[in-house]
């Protein structure tokens with residue numbers, strides 16, 4: 001195994017999986033359909049607004065940064081089919097942006113991406129009020145591709161920062177925070193990848209992550225593909241693994257982090273954090289700065305997506321509960337800052353309470 005002394009953080013030399021792409025002819029959003037993994041790799045090419053919106057809503061593409069990247073490229077692709085007169089183009093562009101914003105409420109990266117595209121068009125119009133629609137489309141394309149490149153750079157950089165923090169031994173993960181959840185490399189799983197590349201002797205304990213199994217379907221798929229040692233566990237086994245002393249740290253992603261360091265992430269993350277606190281094991285959150293929402297004072301203000309009851313009742317296509325049993329299905333929970341050892345970003349590793357100062 002090659003021992004890497006320095007990690008390559010250049011997004012232009014990244015050779016790993018990129019689940020969200022602009023097709024070579026620039027006219028379609030290309031997505032790896034994550035609903036089909038790990039059974040098969042199916043790539044979709046989408047150019048219609050409703051298809052792109054539904055792909056986000058159905059977790060065909062998922063993961064906070066990946067959702068932002070898909071919305072950015074998707075909005076540019078949709079703009080190609082909008083009217084050629086500036087007023088109509090802008091009106092329909094805003095309507096398309098609103099539709100994408102209405103897909104999933106928790107991952108702030110979605111709104112960061114859409115705001116970046118809107119701001120870029122408005123800046124172009126400020127400089128050139130009569131700008132042709134073709135010019136506005138070019139601004140959208142450049143901004144979308146820059147958003148994707150910047151996300152990949154952030155993941156590679158935070159991977160390097162986090163690798164220095166991750167101990168050898170058992171590392172507990174929850175949900176999927178790998179290349180599939182981002183523009184490549186990953187956030188929490190990107191830290192694992194970077195630490196492994198530096199020679200850290202680690203073994204990942206992969207929470208399967210009910211109800212949609214992003215851990216068993218996606219994280220295990222990524223780790224097996226990369227040859228990184230791992231063991232898949234049911235979510236209800238994490239406590240026992242910690243009690244046995246088999247876990248030396250936990251690392252998770254985030255969908256939105258508030259100014260005080262409270263972090264929203266996949267449902268079950270709060271449980272992992274409480275278990276880590278009880279067992280005196282460090283609990284890290286890894287996320288690009290685009291996931292940090294300094295406009296929110298605390299996690300209490302983070303919108304939590306409630307998803308379909310059948311995601312809980314039905315498993316593997318078969319009903320696993322009475323069809324009429326009432327269900328709660330919040331897709332995320334909030335881990336309070338006091339349970340978080342450090343927040344790993346491309347700007348470095350912060351204590352939760354340091355974010356507000358760092359963000360100025």
Ligand SMILES: CSC[C@H]1O[C@H](OP(=O)(O)O)[C@H](O)[C@@H]1O
Pocket residue numbers: 062063064065174175176177178181182186187188214252253254255265266267331
């Ligand atoms: C790298 S952030 C990934 C983040 O998104 C996941 O949610 P979902 O699969 O519903 O999009 C989960 O919260 C992960 O931590």
